[in-house]
Amino acid sequence: MSDFSFWDSVRNLLTGLQWTLLLSLVAFVGGGLIGLLVMILRISNKAFARNVARTYIELFQGTPLLMQLFLVFFGVALLGVDISPWLAAAIALTLFTSAYLAEIWRGCVESIAHGQWEASASLALNPLEQLRYVILPQALRIAVAPTVGFSVQVVKGTAVTSIIGFTELTKTGGMLANATFEPFMVYGLVALGYFLLCYPLSLSARYLERRLHASA
Helix, strand or coil: CCCCCHHHHHHHHHHHHHHHHHHHHHHHHHHHHHHHHHHHHHCCCCHHHHHHHHHHHHHHHCCCHHHHHHHHHHHHHHCCCCCCHHHHHHHHHHHHHHHHHHHHHHHHHHCCCHHHHHHHHCCCCCHHHHHHHHHHHHHHHHHHHHHHHHHHHHHHHHHHHHHHCCCCHHHHHHHHHHHHCCHHHHHHHHHHHHHHHHHHHHHHHHHHHHHHHHHC
């Protein structure tokens, strides 16, 4: 017999869900800030900056998130620095997110007509001012839907962090399944938790995409 009631399992899973949500927010906000910088470098007039940004993006898009997680968690430890699973998960998922957001946003910026750059240059704006005041406000409208859509991948990506011992929703589910001997019930609740996080985001992305096409 298990000492866990159904509601004990639910309470523990809700705690894991909170950590999943927190990690997703940290990765998305941190990845957004880094991704914006990488995107600016990616569209720079300087070849060196473009190459650095391209290499960064290809590195994180071309390797599995799990490998990136292992490299952060075990690689930092080799340097003699004690790193917690939470911090390693946050760093790895933030870097992973930043590469994808940078490429999404680059595509949105480059979809703006080149004449907009020329028109803003005629106003004596420097490239950063052109980007800030003219290009980004237009690109933002295009970027919202794919950005929200990618947030679903960030949420689901947090499940990988259970491998290094971070106790988010999947890890909590695994421990409860072992303790209760009811894996079907536990993992059913885990799946429901991810669905409740991801489905509203998916609906929002589709809605925003329809709005964009309707107003195009």
